[in-house]
Amino acid sequence: MSHNDEIPAAAHGYIALTPAACTSCMLCVRECPSWCITLESHAVQTSEPGARRPTTVSVLDAFTIDFGLCMFCGICVEVCPFDALEWTPRFDYAASDRSGLVQAIDQLSGSGDQR
């Protein structure tokens, strides 16, 4: 990633996910014109101290972006209410087959070496 210095920070290179900020609201999945995002979640009951009744929250189980389908329009980044998706200048994620372009939480959240 030696050329990253020359690429603007908000370049449409790669869409990164911050899993902790994602509420599994599905807005990005539903707005995506390319249908390239999938999201799986399950509901969990939580009770805050002092709350009158427990609340139901969605917990993110799986999130994928198929960059073989993505057209890099950025609508998902725009609609995300909690900025869990953001553009990053990363570009070196070519794959030798189609399945390699389907990026899951591990890759999207940059728990590897990217960014």
Add this chain to the structure above:
Amino acid sequence: MRTVESSRWWEELSALAVDGFTYLDYLTAIDRGTHLDLVAHVVNPDTVEHLLVVAALPGDSAVVDSLVPLHAGANWHEREAAEMFGITFTGHPDPRRLLLRDESAAPPLRKSTPLPARVDTPWPGAATAGGDDAAGRRARRQLPPGVPAQWVAEGP
């Protein structure tokens, strides 16, 4: 922009050519849902004036005179409009398909022609936040924006 009757398509464009609009820039169509708009863009090369000429065609019987005898450059434009929108250009000297191989395929740029990728692919947005069992009930079924309901593949 000038709107003309489709029955007078040839006459109007001939008259415009006499008036100096001798260059046909492009010819295409637009599916308005209720009808097709046939669009020609003509230019007067001396004055650089240009004009959009539009004629409404009924979708189920889209037939219009070919402009090829008037503008030779209309040839490929009309062949493309013919296969993409299902328009018949009467008097076209070479009405073969231009881009599409399949003779039997429905005109792909008609809004009524289903897009196979949208019919065959389950919409990922059909999943419910929190899973289908969220709060013990299934949320109202959502439909993908911009896709006619009858195209949408039924999920499990």
